[in-house]
Amino acid sequence: MDKIIVKGGQELSGSVKVEGSKNAVLPILAASLLAAEGTSVLTNVPKLSDVSTLSKLLEYLGAEVSNEDNQVSINASSKLSSTAPYDLVSKMRASMLVMGPLLARNSECSVAMPGGCAIGSRPIEQHLKGFEKMGVEFKNQEGNILGKSDGRLKAANISLDFPSVGATQNLMMAASLADGTTHLENVAMEPEIEDLADYINSMGGNIQGAGTNHITIEGVSKLAGSRHEVIPDRIEAGTFMIAGAITRSEILVENVKTNHLTALISKLEEAGVQITEEGRNVRVTPSSHLKPITVKTMPHPGFPTDMQSQMMALLTTINGTSTITETIFENRFMHVNEFSHMNADIALEDNTAVIKGRQLQGARVKSTDLRAAAALILAGLVSEGYTVVTELRHLDRGYVDFHKKLKALGADIERTGDETAHKSAVTTR
Ligand SMILES: CC(=O)N[C@H]1[C@@H](OP(=O)(O)OP(=O)(O)OC[C@H]2O[C@@H](n3ccc(=O)[nH]c3=O)[C@H](O)[C@@H]2O)O[C@H](CO)[C@@H](O)[C@@H]1O
Ligand SMILES: C=C(OP(=O)(O)O)C(=O)O
Numbered sequence: 062m063d064k065i066i067v068k069g070g071q072e073l074s075g076s077v078k079v080e081g082s083k084n085a086v087l088p089i090l091a092a093s094l095l096a097a098e099g100t101s102v103l104t105n106v107p108k109l110s111d112v113s114t115l116s117k118l119l120e121y122l123g124a125e126v127s128n129e130d131n132q133v134s135i136n137a138s139s140k141l142s143s144t145a146p147y148d149l150v151s152k153m154r155a156s157m158l159v160m161g162p163l164l165a166r167n168s169e170c171s172v173a174m175p176g177g178c179a180i181g182s183r184p185i186e187q188h189l190k191g192f193e194k195m196g197v198e199f200k201n202q203e204g205n206i207l208g209k210s211d212g213r214l215k216a217a218n219i220s221l222d223f224p225s226v227g228a229t230q231n232l233m234m235a236a237s238l239a240d241g242t243t244h245l246e247n248v249a250m251e252p253e254i255e256d257l258a259d260y261i262n263s264m265g266g267n268i269q270g271a272g273t274n275h276i277t278i279e280g281v282s283k284l285a286g287s288r289h290e291v292i293p294d295r296i297e298a299g300t301f302m303i304a305g306a307i308t309r310s311e312i313l314v315e316n317v318k319t320n321h322l323t324a325l326i327s328k329l330e331e332a333g334v335q336i337t338e339e340g341r342n343v344r345v346t347p348s349s350h351l352k353p354i355t356v357k358t359m360p361h362p363g364f365p366t367d368m369q370s371q372m373m374a375l376l377t378t379i380n381g382t383s384t385i386t387e388t389i390f391e392n393r394f395m396h397v398n399e400f401s402h403m404n405a406d407i408a409l410e411d412n413t414a415v416i417k418g419r420q421l422q423g424a425r426v427k428s429t430d431l432r433a434a435a436a437l438i439l440a441g442l443v444s445e446g447y448t449v450v451t452e453l454r455h456l457d458r459g460y461v462d463f464h465k466k467l468k469a470l471g472a473d474i475e476r477t478g479d480e481t482a483h484k485s486a487v488t489t490r
Contacts, residue, residue: 099286216241
């Protein structure tokens with residue numbers, strides 16, 4: 062079994078470069094299906110397992126996809142299949158994002174329901190209700206959602222019950238080829254929504270207001286492939302900022318858009334970490350005595366749920382009592398149990414974690430989701446002794462060469478399938 066072994070206690074130094082954003086590129090890959098002519102060339106694409114999974118799904122649906130270094134080219138000009146099968150959809154929930162493009166191109170889709178996942182049940186009724194307003198009828202058939210409209214989708218006025226990122230993206234994609242002007246209200250305002258709108262507009266679409274809570278989409282009759290550079294990954298950037306903070310080390314994080322990270326930066330500053338913008342880079346300079354803080358996850362521009370577990374890792378090391386309240390996902394505290402194996406003092410009160418800082422101890426822990434994987438590794442950087450982190454398939458969904466980047470910063474970290482050399486030093490459970 063693949064595992065990462067970290068020996069705690071090393072100071073970090075130097076710089077680390079952030080990749081293109083996973084959560085931006087996944088909807089953009091799905092949106093490439095909207096182009097009935099031409100080839101899209103996406104650059105700054107991170108080499109992640111989620112990108113390969115979605116590329117396979119696009120190929121299954123009939124697109125030609127080629128990958129070279131950090132560039133992916135997609136030609137979706139052939140007639141597309143409308144069926145997204147369970148084995149591909151179940152690997153990654155973002156596969157649901159092909160619904161909008163398929164309904165727009167084919168007036169039908171059949172997408173397997175992937176069910177819940179480790180962080181919650183993650184229903185998609187906001188997507189379906191929006192599509193229904195655009196003229197789609199749905200039925201469930203043996204675990205698949207079948208959607209069908211009578212010809213071209215119709216523009217609609219849709220107000221989401223809450224700002225779902227995926228529903229905003231799916232409806233934006235569908236509306237971009239619909240008949241008329243769609244108004245989407247109470248939508249998500251994440252930077253990845255703006256990046257998707259920029260890509261669709263570069264294909265010939267007409268989307269205004271992305272990044273605000275009201276998006277207007279004038280449907281066009283066709284879209285064509287285009288070239289687009291994916292924005293930097295704000296969550297990977299934030300994860301490395303916490304790597305500097307947790308090790309009390311000064312590091313430079315390269316390729317960061319600080320305006321995508323305002324909530325995280327202000328919480329780090331409140332805790333005593335100095336964040337200095339240097340052109341496209343960010344210098345992280347923690348003070349030696351960090352202070353406890355209160356954090357609450359919120360839709361953007363609030364504190365991102367995807368940084369919650371990494372922030373928890375940091376707070377377990379700060380003297381005093383901090384709290385984190387999770388408001389986005391119903392079950393995104395699975396890592397608390399893993400942190401407690403590392404001697405962390407965390408009590409759960411409903412959706413709030415009360416964290417009292419103390420010295421962490423190395424232990425054998427398992428990644429419970431993608432961000433938890435990174436958070437446990439961060440905790441391992443400052444634990445006494447060795448930490449072994451397993452279930453790395455989660456990490457590989459969202460981080461490119463995570464252990465190599467930390468090693469280059471000075472961490473004592475290996476990734477291996479053989480832990481025998483370290484077994485005696487590691488607390489097993
Ligand atoms: C690939 C991608 O970009 N994933 C991100 C996206 O996920 P995703 O797009 O799935 O997140 P949503 O904003 O849709 O979901 C937020 C919450 O709303 C619930 N919900 C959502 C839709 C719906 O129809 N009904 C419903 O109840 C979900 O279960 C969840 O509890 O935004 C999340 C919130 O910032 C991030 O954590 C994920 O990293
Ligand atoms: C929850 C995440 O991703 P996904 O929505 O793809 O599961 C994440 O990136 O932290």
